[in-house]
Amino acid sequence: MKALVFQGPSRTSWRDVPDPGIKDAADAIVRVDTVTICGTDLHIVKGDVPEVVPGRVLGHEAVGTVVEIGGDVSTVSPGDRVLISCISACGRCRFCRGAQYGQCRGGGGWVLGHTIDGTQAEYVRVPFADLSVHPLPGAVDSDDAVLLADIFPTSYEVGVLNGNVRPGDTVVVVGAGPIGLAAVITARLYSPDRIIAVDLAESRLTTARALGADATVSASEEPERLVEDLTDGLGADVAMEAVGIPETFEMCTRMVRPGGRVANIGVHGKPAVLHLEDLWIKDVTITTGLVDTHSTPMLLGMMAAGRLPSASLVTHRFELGQMEEAYDIFSRAAETGALKVTLGGPQHNAVSVPDLP
Structure with missing residues (x-):
């Protein structure tokens, strides 16, 4: 599959990498349908997050379709459309029991695109899928839903x-x-x-x-x-x-x-x-704080009910293979007017800036 790979400060490439596979019974493999770029990704590329090593697939926000699940996964099935949270939660450690998922000590926390391969790819392995992906109602557009992964x-x-x-x-x-x-x-x-x-x-x-x-x-x-x-x-x-x-x-x-x-x-x-x-x-x-994402179900409910305005936040849309171009546009936001950029299937093939409400 293709993925955006960090190669060291100021160096990334969109290239072939091995397809992800199930490593743990709590994993899900998700086909990435819509993904976005975060300001944190720009910090990583600049070298501000030394824990991210060369060779890492970047990204921690996406909407996708489940294609495979481990034997312990019970809340989603292959074919389900899901939101991938930027935070993974083991659900068992002292922090997860207190809904402080960002501080998970059981192998979760902010791991996608940080300490394990992330979402800026055609497929991604999501650990602890029962608590780390959220089934999406059909009424919620993917460009809106992906904003609930992090921002x-x-x-x-x-x-x-x-x-x-x-x-x-x-x-x-x-x-x-x-x-x-x-x-x-x-x-x-x-x-x-x-x-x-x-x-x-x-x-x-x-x-x-x-x-x-x-x-x-x-x-x-x-x-x-x-x-x-x-x-x-x-x-x-x-x-x-x-x-x-x-x-x-x-x-x-x-x-x-x-x-x-x-x-x-x-x-x-x-x-x-x-x-x-x-x-x-x-x-x-x-x-200070790293997000815990304990509010994601509530925010998703508000978005499904039309009570969370978000239309003005996505300013540019690209196909998934235009990842490097999307990074360039997003990194020059003062010149390009970029807020959130999304990448996905053919429906994203035009770069656009919608009218403000």
């Missing part, structure tokens, strides 16, 4: 829930890429007073406004002053970091009010300065 549960759990967004809050989302935009959407579920989105790209700020941000500001135009002005000098109740660089994390710590919460969502490849000389007296809570 929606990540933004909701690591951003909204960790940040403890409450009615009446002022919420700042720094970074209006796919994760940040999903954070805007899911934060609105809790009726904050206002959501402020910060980004360098005007196209992303336009999308943020369309998806529910009450105010937007370029990162180059003193966003901290805007937050101060809108809150009478108090600061944001919740500041979400959705980029993964030191500058944006430190910006969030300056924007948050005394007693506020900083929810770091971004994947960081470099150290950030924690200014405790300023923060120690402010009663600020800072959270």
